[in-house]
Amino acid sequence: MSKIEVTGLSVFYGRGTVQALKEVSIKIEAKKVTALIGPSGCGKSTFLRSLNRMNDLVGAKTEGEVLVDGEDIYNGGTDVIQLRKRVGMVFQQPNPFPMSIYENVAYGPRVHARGWGNGKLKRRLDRVVEESLRRAALWPEVKDRLGESALKFSGGQQQRLCIARALAVNPEIILFDEPCSALDPVSTARVEELLRELKRDYTIVIVTHNMQQAARVSDFTAFFLLGELIEFGETTRIFEKPSDKRTEEYITGRFG
Amino acid sequence: MGEKIVEWALFVSALSSIFIVFFILAFLLKEGFPALTLGWREFFFGMTWHPSHDQFGIFPIVVSTFVVGIGALVLAAAVGIPAAIYLAEFSPDWLRNLVKPSVEMLVGFPSVVLGLFGLTVLVVFVRDAFGGWGECVLAGWVILAIMTLPHVVSISEDSIRAVPNGYKEASLALGATQLQTVRKVILPNARSGILASLVLGMGNAVGETMAVLMVVGNPNIPWIPHSALEPVRVLTSTIVIEISYAVWGSMHQHALFALGVVLFAVVAVLNAVTTAVIRRGKGGWGRD
Numbered sequence: 001m002s003k004i005e006v007t008g009l010s011v012f013y014g015r016g017t018v019q020a021l022k023e024v025s026i027k028i029e030a031k032k033v034t035a036l037i038g039p040s041g042c043g044k045s046t047f048l049r050s051l052n053r054m055n056d057l058v059g060a061k062t063e064g065e066v067l068v069d070g071e072d073i074y075n076g077g078t079d080v081i082q083l084r085k086r087v088g089m090v091f092q093q094p095n096p097f098p099m100s101i102y103e104n105v106a107y108g109p110r111v112h113a114r115g116w117g118n119g120k121l122k123r124r125l126d127r128v129v130e131e132s133l134r135r136a137a138l139w140p141e142v143k144d145r146l147g148e149s150a151l152k153f154s155g156g157q158q159q160r161l162c163i164a165r166a167l168a169v170n171p172e173i174i175l176f177d178e179p180c181s182a183l184d185p186v187s188t189a190r191v192e193e194l195l196r197e198l199k200r201d202y203t204i205v206i207v208t209h210n211m212q213q214a215a216r217v218s219d220f221t222a223f224f225l226l227g228e229l230i231e232f233g234e235t236t237r238i239f240e241k242p243s244d245k246r247t248e249e250y251i252t253g254r255f256g
Numbered sequence: 257m258g259e260k261i262v263e264w265a266l267f268v269s270a271l272s273s274i275f276i277v278f279f280i281l282a283f284l285l286k287e288g289f290p291a292l293t294l295g296w297r298e299f300f301f302g303m304t305w306h307p308s309h310d311q312f313g314i315f316p317i318v319v320s321t322f323v324v325g326i327g328a329l330v331l332a333a334a335v336g337i338p339a340a341i342y343l344a345e346f347s348p349d350w351l352r353n354l355v356k357p358s359v360e361m362l363v364g365f366p367s368v369v370l371g372l373f374g375l376t377v378l379v380v381f382v383r384d385a386f387g388g389w390g391e392c393v394l395a396g397w398v399i400l401a402i403m404t405l406p407h408v409v410s411i412s413e414d415s416i417r418a419v420p421n422g423y424k425e426a427s428l429a430l431g432a433t434q435l436q437t438v439r440k441v442i443l444p445n446a447r448s449g450i451l452a453s454l455v456l457g458m459g460n461a462v463g464e465t466m467a468v469l470m471v472v473g474n475p476n477i478p479w480i481p482h483s484a485l486e487p488v489r490v491l492t493s494t495i496v497i498e499i500s501y502a503v504w505g506s507m508h509q510h511a512l513f514a515l516g517v518v519l520f521a522v523v524a525v526l527n528a529v530t531t532a533v534i535r536r537g538k539g540g541w542g543r544d
Contacts, residue, residue: 054428081433082431084428084431091422095426107430108431111427111430111440
């Protein structure tokens, strides 16, 4: 069953002068990992950011249809706040807030916690923070240091904290925008392992410029080039028998 | 050889600027010091400034200066900080590109012109609207707030925009509203810059002379105002008004120099605080 259905999606920047995506259509499966690959500037990040409407922030113009659970998120009077609660995001640079570990994870639940009583809020937050950190495989490392500044931790730990922070608002879909590009190999391996665990409960879309990573973690792969979706399919098929010559050239390292 | 000469010339220039500052300071201290021979307690905490009776208590003047300065700052902050938030986070680009340079232009506004406006428009308005003399604390607050506003808006806006975009994106991507993002992420991060703009504004307000002189009334005998509609005397206006008739070498003249030292000290401390706040803020909020 597809969780996200995109039809004819075009995105323009700079008052419509630059077209970053050209009529992309794709179906993203629930509880699978879908990797978006392609050289820089190919539109993969733009595509990712159109799924939680982060492109709105830079004044992008969007045409076409993006359905999340059948709901058109651009034309259907969608509440962006509710959308972003359902569609979480983890960024390229680990960007924890300069607050404690606890406050970082509690941030999302707090902004959505309207009408919770004070005593109840505290207990609920404690539970959400612990659960989110456990899911992000960070709990054992930080459980005695919840009050310490997130900025004291390593890049890999910070990135897993950002994942925990995204999990804390209980999303259904999580978007990863090159989550490992700022991390060392060991931290990268831990994040990849985490991705494989998370797909049991979440639909995951990941942008990566690392083809081995796409091959390792994803079930489906989409190859973008110059704003177009060139090829989309099961990862094993894309990597073993690409049907488009450009895909083959890219994954064999002929360009990129 | 030629390079050595250039190096020396630069060194002498650098040294001379320091030397000039120290020379003036030394001169101020030397000229002001005799006023303390009347007793520092009488000088700093004396309630009466009455030169023709040889009474030189500066306490009411200092208090008035802070009343005017702090009031102006509160006013400037109340208008300037929300304006900075709007410009940095909400306004469309064309509006920011229009408003920010305009506000910054206010910095270069000759203060005597602003004083002229204060005297002919503001003072008259205050007199008509609230009664009293018109030349008063309130008029001083408004005129100084106008002069402080550009610093507050400009520096606060810069520091709000300097907050890493990643923090903002992270907050919005979690489903926080723009207002929640400003309140919980952006303002705490921009705090030190905003604070610095306020302290710097305060330093300017305390040291500002001409415009204030023209609107605060300057009663013959300084007092501590009991209402915003009373005229007051501040440090700067006292020096300007009295230096022309203080007899050369008299205690009166020494006392005015001592006022100058006090003014210098207050402004220097405020500037030092600004620098310290900015430096400490560089590391960001919550960082070691």
